[in-house]
Amino acid sequence: MIPDDLDDVLPRKKKAGSRVVKAIHGVREIEPDPPFELGMAAHLAGRLGREQLHEAYAQHAAGATAIDDIMRRVCLRTLVRSMGSGATVRRHVTVIHPETFEIGDGVFFGEQSIIQGRLDGCFVIGKGVWIGPQSYFDARDLVLEEYVGWGSGAKVLGSEHTGDPLDVPFIRTDLKIAPVRICAWADIGVNSVVLPGVTVGRGAIVGAGAVVTRDVPDFAIVAGVPARVIRWRKKQGFEGIQAGRRSSRKFGRSD
Structure with a gap:
């Protein structure tokens, strides 16, 4: 017979408390x-x-x-086209058409990342960007501004097939290329996907596993499939929060 209250029978395990530690990559000196x-x-x-x-x-x-x-x-x-100081390049990082890359100071490339550059493309990586392991970049027209965090396994697409005409296989239809911009201080969650033509605003956070189909306002926190604004970062002195709130109706905030 199973007791009604297992707490009276099973020993209680204390949950480990959360703690705050100093960041490493974001604050280290770039020599x-x-x-x-x-x-x-x-x-x-x-x-x-x-x-x-x-x-x-x-x-x-x-x-x-x-x-x-x-x-x-x-x-x-x-x-590459240009490269600053202090880069870290972990094992098995694949670079294709790196002659189109512009890399800032202190950039971290995580293990098994793939950067698919294009002959006619451009990939700009700002100062202090951190790219997690197993990330994928379709870098046709892509900018990661300074101190962007890119979670492990996250992906960005810079193009999509038009699907026209219908009488040929989908993968043989023309490609529509659209620029992607990840603004400074934004953080892209683990295993999320950013689709062509999207701008993720300054200081915004994209939740793990989200699929971002539309622009993300500055300092918004988005999550889900498709990604929607779930709340805003609360911090005195951040610019653009009010403007972002006004634009949230267009983005589809879920309150």
């Missing part, structure tokens, strides 16, 4: 890259062709040593 790294990158770029530079990057992509960490950063610098 200039050492001269030997810059010199090595310049030397490789002057001696090797692009195919060979890609091969050099691939040789160190899976390595777990300190030398591999350095060489991934050095090789990436030779491949």
Whole structure:
């Protein structure tokens, strides 16, 4: 027979209390890259062709040593359009058409991230951006402004098929390319998806697993499929909150 009140029989386990600790990535000092790294990158770029530079990057992509960490950063610098100091490039990061990338200071690339650049595209990554493991970027026309947090497994799409005409397979129809902008200080939740043409506002938060189909106002918190405003960040001095509230009707706030 099962007792009516299990609390009288089973020992109670105390729940671990939440705690607040200091951030690491967002507050760390960004040191200039050492001269030997810059010199090595310049030397490789002057001696090797692009195919060979890609091969050099691939040789160190899976390595777990300190030398591999350095060489991934050095090789990436030779491949991109521009790159600041203090980047961290974890293992198995895949870069396609990196010549279209502009990387700011202190950017973190998480393990197994995939950045699908395009020949005619542009991907701008601002200072202090943190990209979690297993993220995917369709970087046709994409900007991540400074100190954006990109949760593990989150994805962004920069294009979609038109679906016209109907008498050909869907994947053979034309592509519609639309810019995506993630404004400064925004945070994109784990396993969320941002669709083409979307702007996520300054300081906004996208909940885990959300599918963002429309613009997100500044300092809004959105969640769900499709994502809707569920509340606002409460903080004195934030600009744009009132304007964001007025625009929430268009976005479809669920109160």
